[in-house]
Amino acid sequence: MLRRPVESAQYTSFTLAEHLDRAGIAASIGTVGDALDNALMESTIGLYKTELIKPRRPWRTLPEVELATAEWADWYNHRRLHGEIGHIPPVEYEANYYLTAQKPQVTVTT
Known part of the structure; x- marks a missing residue:
């Protein structure tokens, strides 16, 4: 049985895209190198690390x-x-x- 190689980035893999398509789910995935989709999340994670994780370690x-x-x-x-x-x-x-x-x-x- 031939298998597709596993993608290194799970969020942009062909397998995930096909699975979402079969389930009728539209993926919200930006283009390669485009960080605009996750800018809010990156900012929130930065605050989380700065305000909680680093000071209390x-x-x-x-x-x-x-x-x-x-x-x-x-x-x-x-x-x-x-x-x-x-x-x-x-x-x-x-x-x-x-x-x-x-x-x-x-x-x-x-």
């Missing part, structure tokens, strides 16, 4: 890191003030958005 156990990560994510989303969104936490920004977003109007025709 050395970490002793995986459960210790897992608990600290959950606490950091809660703080990041519910209490950390984000300058780009008006010095409020993301949860508050999202709530404000949905309060002011226009809702589609239902009309009845007879």
Whole structure:
């Protein structure tokens, strides 16, 4: 049986693309060398490392890191003030958005 060589980057592999296509899922994958798709994630990971991981090392156990990560994510989303969104936490920004977003109007025709 012939097999395709395994791609070195799992997120851009032909096998993954075919699997997603069969499942009816549209992949969100940028072009090679294009970091625009993951810029937000890279920024968040950088903050996570700077604000939590590096200052509190050395970490002793995986459960210790897992608990600290959950606490950091809660703080990041519910209490950390984000300058780009008006010095409020993301949860508050999202709530404000949905309060002011226009809702589609239902009309009845007879």
